[in-house]
Structure formats: structure tokens, C-alpha cells
Amino acid sequence: MLTGDRRAIQELARDFAEGEIVPVAGQWDHQGAFDREVLDKLAGLGFLGMMVPERYGGLELDLPTYLVAFEEFARGDAALSLTIHIQNGPVPVILLDHGTGEQKSRWLPALASGEKIAGFALSEAGAGSDPASMTARARRVDGGWEISGQKKWVTNGGLADVMLVFARTGGPDAGGRAIGAFLVDTDAPGYRVGKREKTMGLRASETVEVELDGVRVAGDRLVGNPSHGLRYALEALDLGRLGIGAQAVGIARAALEHAIVYSRERHQFGRPIASFGAIRSKLSTMATRIAASRALVMEGARAWQERAAGRAGDVPVTARSAMAKLMASETAAWVTEEAVRIFGGYGFMREFPVEKLMRDAKVTEIYEGTSEILRLVIGRSLTA
Numbered sequence: 001m002l003t004g005d006r007r008a009i010q011e012l013a014r015d016f017a018e019g020e021i022v023p024v025a026g027q028w029d030h031q032g033a034f035d036r037e038v039l040d041k042l043a044g045l046g047f048l049g050m051m052v053p054e055r056y057g058g059l060e061l062d063l064p065t066y067l068v069a070f071e072e073f074a075r076g077d078a079a080l081s082l083t084i085h086i087q088n089g090p091v092p093v094i095l096l097d098h099g100t101g102e103q104k105s106r107w108l109p110a111l112a113s114g115e116k117i118a119g120f121a122l123s124e125a126g127a128g129s130d131p132a133s134m135t136a137r138a139r140r141v142d143g144g145w146e147i148s149g150q151k152k153w154v155t156n157g158g159l160a161d162v163m164l165v166f167a168r169t170g171g172p173d174a175g176g177r178a179i180g181a182f183l184v185d186t187d188a189p190g191y192r193v194g195k196r197e198k199t200m201g202l203r204a205s206e207t208v209e210v211e212l213d214g215v216r217v218a219g220d221r222l223v224g225n226p227s228h229g230l231r232y233a234l235e236a237l238d239l240g241r242l243g244i245g246a247q248a249v250g251i252a253r254a255a256l257e258h259a260i261v262y263s264r265e266r267h268q269f270g271r272p273i274a275s276f277g278a279i280r281s282k283l284s285t286m287a288t289r290i291a292a293s294r295a296l297v298m299e300g301a302r303a304w305q306e307r308a309a310g311r312a313g314d315v316p317v318t319a320r321s322a323m324a325k326l327m328a329s330e331t332a333a334w335v336t337e338e339a340v341r342i343f344g345g346y347g348f349m350r351e352f353p354v355e356k357l358m359r360d361a362k363v364t365e366i367y368e369g370t371s372e373i374l375r376l377v378i379g380r381s382l383t384a
């Protein structure tokens with residue numbers, strides 16, 4: 001059951017998505033970019049700082065409320081929603097949990113107002129599922145740090161003003177886990193945006209390589225302990241995976257809604273195809289799996305909140321957020337494929353909406369932990 005405030009935020013997000021995103025999402029996909037102004041409009045309504053405390057200019061929503069709003073944006077367009085996710089999720093959460101008072105006062109209002117768009121650069125060409133094996137390095141220099149390395153698959157890469165960059169701060173003797181998190185201006189000397197990837201889906205999202213060649217940052221750009229950056233990134237993944245779970249639910253819901261409308265309108269054998277048992281059966285299973293995915297996402301969100309409030313709940317958060325993302329992403333991949341089948345030949349055509357949804361859904365099974373890695377995490381919690 002949604003409480004009043006949560007429903008009001010959900011409706012605001014839904015209206016925004018219906019008015020500003022849904023009508024142009026297909027066009028963004030074709031042109032390979034969303035309009036920058038949409039971020040200003042989102043910022044104007046507080047949607048770029050949804051969980052940031054009010055004293056830093058945010059809406060201070062709780063996690064379940066954020067996720068119901070976020071599902072609406074993902075239903076509108078997955079590519080834009082990924083930018084919304086990074087701006088609201090991992091970057092401000094790490095700052096809130098580990099930043100100094102000065103860092104919070106400086107960066108959180110800038111993120112919440114959209115003055116600064118953020119990115120999150122953890123992965124490298126040889127270090128995806130295993131980020132501890134990254135090779136980017138930060139070495140101490142007079143007054144701060146000098147960072148060198150190459151990051152891969154960086155979302156918002158060409159759009160971001162500030163990048164949270166993870167780099168190794170200790171030698172191999174530091175157990176491989178001495179990794180720091182640094183706030184790097186994307187116009188700093190030595191910071192270069194490289195190749196933009198051509199992607200199967202999320203075509204309006206900028207996924208790029210980033211090269212850092214001796215980029216100098218002041219000491220106040222290090223977030224938290226210079227050896228604990230990887231731990232912060234992995235902690236943020238619990239929340240990030242719930243976000244990707246909600247994104248997958250949004251994509252799947254869009255596909256189901258299109259499939260319902262189409263199946264009522266499309267006639268074969270003199271009847272709407274919705275009257276055939278086979279089609280109804282598909283729609284029923286699609287709706288059921290979406291509802292189950294959303295319930296898991298919300299259960300994970302409640303568990304996360306309990307842990308954040310210092311209460312030890314019964315539910316292990318890391319395993320639950322992994323289950324939520326696993327279930328929701330595999331559901332989105334399956335539901336969007338079923339939607340393409342329901343559309344028949346038209347499902348394969350670019351002027352119909354479901355082929356985009358099928359392409360967009362796929363990546364939810366990959367980023368923020370592949371399905372194999374999620375099963376590993378869940379399996380470990382069951383057998384530890």
C-alpha cells in the first residue's frame with residue numbers, strides 16, 4: 001500500500017514521464033542522445049536529488065519512495081533513467097555516508113540542483129566483475145593526488161561535470177584492496193573522454209572510455225579513507241542493485257502495457273488476439289512476474305532502510321538486493337521478448353516500441369553485477 005506522500009511523488013514522476021519522456025524516448029533512441037534540457041526540468045522538480053537531505057537542497061525521500069518514482073522514469077526511457085540513477089544513487093550515497101561535512105555542503109547541493117552531473121568510474125577493460133583487479137593508480141603528491149588509468153563503460157562519460165573515480169592507492173602489498181574514491185572534474189588537465197561505445201540498447205545513454213593521464217586533484221577530492229573506496233562502492237551496490245531492479249520493473253511494465261493495448265486492437269481470425277488463451281496466458285505471466293519483481297525490490301528497500309537506521313533486520317540486505325535485481329532483470333528480459341512475440345512481425349519493426357524495450361532490458365542483467373555474480377552472492381549467503 002502506498003502512503004499519501006509516496007503516491008503523490010509517484011504521480012508527479014508518472015506525469016513528468018508521460019509528458020516529457022514517453023513522447024520523445026523513441027526519437028532519443030534514434031538520435032543517440034536525450035535532450036540535455038530534460039535534466040534541467042527534472043532538477044527543477046527535485047528529481048536529481050531525491051534522497052539528498054533537505055538541508056542540502058534535496059527532497060529527502062526514503063528509499064522505497066525513491067524507487068517507486070524511479071520506476072516511472074525507467075518506464076518512460078531506460079537510457080535517461082540510468083543518468084537519473086547515477087545522479088541519485090551511488091554518488092550522493094557514498095558522499096553522504098563517507099564524505100566530510102565540507103564535501104557534503106559543497107557537492108550535494110550541486111548534484112541535487114543539477115548544476116553538476118555526476119558519473120561513476122569503477123570498471124576497467126580488464127576489471128568488471130572483479131573491480132579489485134583495477135590498474136588505475138592514484139599517488140600522493142604535494143597537496144593532493146595524481147591519478148592515471150583507463151576506465152571503461154563509463155555512463156554519462158561525455159555529459160558529466162564530476163566523476164567519482166576509483167583508483168588504487170596502495171601497492172600490491174596492501175592486499176589489492178587499497179583503493180580510493182576521488183571526485184574528479186571532467187575538465188581537469190589530463191582527463192580525456194575516449195571512444196563512445198555503440199550499444200545494443202540504452203542508445204541515448206553515453207557509455208564511454210575515460211583516460212586519466214596524471215590528473216591532479218587536491219586532497220579534499222578524496223572521499224573517506226584512501227584504502228576503503230572499493231568497500232564504499234560495494235556497499236553502494238546494495239542500493240544500486242535495488243535501483244536497477246526498479247529500472248527493470250519499469251522497462252517490463254512499459255512492455256506489458258504496450259502488449260495489452262496491442263492485443264486488444266490487433267484482430268486475427270476475426271477476433272482481437274487478446275481473446276486467445278495463449279495471449280492471455282502470456283499477459284498473465286508477464287504481469288505476475290512484474291508484480292513479484294516489484295515486491296522483491298520493495299522488500300529489499302525496506303531491509304536496506306532498517307540497516308541504514310542501525311536496526312538489524314531479519315533480512316540480509318546484500319542477498320536480498322541481489323535477489324531483487326536478479327529476478328527483476330531476468331523478468332524484464334523475458335517480458336520484453338514476450339511483448340515482441342505478441343506484436344508479431346510488427347514487434348520486429350523499429351517504428352513499434354517493443355524492440356527498443358527488448359534491447360534496453362538486456363543490460364539490466366549485466367551492469368551492477370551480472371546474473372552470474374548475483375547468483376554467487378546469493379549462494380554465498382545461503383551456504384556461509
Ligand SMILES: Cc1cc2nc3c(=O)[nH]c(=O)nc-3n(C[C@H](O)[C@H](O)[C@H](O)COP(=O)(O)OP(=O)(O)OC[C@H]3O[C@@H](n4cnc5c(N)ncnc54)[C@H](O)[C@@H]3O)c2cc1C
Nearest residue numbers: 120121122123128129153154155366367368369370372373
Ligand atoms: C551500458 C553499460 C553501462 C555501464 N556503466 C558503468 C558505469 O557507469 N560505471 C562503471 O564503473 N561500470 C559501468 N558498466 C560496467 C559494468 O558494470 C560491467 O560491464 C559489469 O560489471 C560486468 O563486467 P565485465 O563486462 O567486465 O564482464 P566480466 O566480469 O568479464 O564477465 C564476463 C562473464 O563472466 C562471468 N563471470 C565473471 N566472474 C565470474 C565468477 N566469479 N563466477 C561466474 N561467472 C563469472 C560474468 O557473469 C559474465 O557472464 C557499464 C556497462 C554497460 C554495458
